[in-house]
Amino acid sequence: DGGITQSPKYLFRKEGQNVTLSCEQNLNHDAMYWYRQDPGQGLRLIYYSQIVNDFQKGDIAEGYSVSREKKESFPLTVTSAQKNPTAFYLCASSVTSGRRDTQYFGPGTRLTVL
Amino acid sequence: DQQVKQNSPSLSVQEGRISILNCDYTNSMFDYFLWYKKYPAEGPTFLISISSIKDKNEDGRFTVFLNKSAKHLSLHIVPSQPGDSAVYFCAASRVSGTYKYIFGTGTRLKVLA
Numbered sequence: 706d707g708g709i710t711q712s713p714k715y716l717f718r719k720e721g722q723n724v725t726l727s728c729e730q731n732l733n734h735d736a737m738y739w740y741r742q743d744p745g746q747g748l749r750l751i752y753y754s755q756i757v758n759d760f761q762k763g764d765i766a767e768g769y770s771v772s773r774e775k776k777e778s779f780p781l782t783v784t785s786a787q788k789n790p791t792a793f794y795l796c797a798s799s800v801t802s803g804r805r806d807t808q809y810f811g812p813g814t815r816l817t818v819l
Numbered sequence: 820d821q822q823v824k825q826n827s828p829s830l831s832v833q834e835g836r837i838s839i840l841n842c843d844y845t846n847s848m849f850d851y852f853l854w855y856k857k858y859p860a861e862g863p864t865f866l867i868s869i870s871s872i873k874d875k876n877e878d879g880r881f882t883v884f885l886n887k888s889a890k891h892l893s894l895h896i897v898p899s900q901p902g903d904s905a906v907y908f909c910a911a912s913r914v915s916g917t918y919k920y921i922f923g924t925g926t927r928l929k930v931l932a
Contacts, residue, residue, distance in 0.1 A: 709862070711862075714860075745828070745924060746924055747821075747823065747908060747921075747922035747923050747924045747925060748863070748908065748910075748920075748922040749922075750919065750920075763919075795862050795863070796862075797862070805851055805868075805870075805912075807853070807865050807868070808865075808920065809865065810855075810862030810863045810864070811862050812860075812861050812862050813860065813861065813862050815860070
């Protein structure tokens with residue numbers, strides 16, 4: 706069963722702590738993405754990776770970091786520098802980074818900073 | 820600057836009737852558009868797309884219409900079913916871009932039984 710998994714589904718963090726969100730895909734997709742969704746807003750791109758060992762900043766990369774050491778995995782670290790980290794985080798992948806390659810989304814992780 | 824706008828945050832429709840969800844965009848460089856459907860606490864799922872060389876694309880109960888001169892697209896769902904109740908996002912991508920989708924803010928559709 707191919708798909709994208711994100712873990713955990715819910716995550717709580719104390720202010721000042723870094724936290725890493727997991728994203729794994731077994732679709733053999735080259736491109737992977739991280740989005741953030743806030744209430745009443747659309748999805749905003751944090752980082753994307755077109756291929757292993759390469760990644761680029763999206764529109765709201767400040768306070769976040771990523772790595773892409775394996776094709777299947779694209780973890781996102783929310784650092785203490787992120788001023789408002791409480792949000793719903795979505796990971797996506799596509800066959801390539803071509804704009805007509807449909808992006809498929811994981812189930813999301815809801816991060817709450819206490 | 821919101822380049823993709825969904826001005827109706829919510830919409831209620833009776834089961835069996837037509838649901839029409841609207842989306843406006845400001846950037847004339849957008850030439851590929853998509854609709855995603857999202858249930859609470861889940862990731863969005865792809866629904867339907869349209870290229871700017873077309874003005875209509877149909878897939879079962881879902882039809883997307885594109886009016887380039889008005890920079891407007893709409894998603895029609897006929898007939899609407901209770902399972903269609905979800906948040907619908909439109910997204911657009913640019914001629915010059917490769918990866919990037921710009922998403923609207925979403926419209927919450929409620930189909931009443």
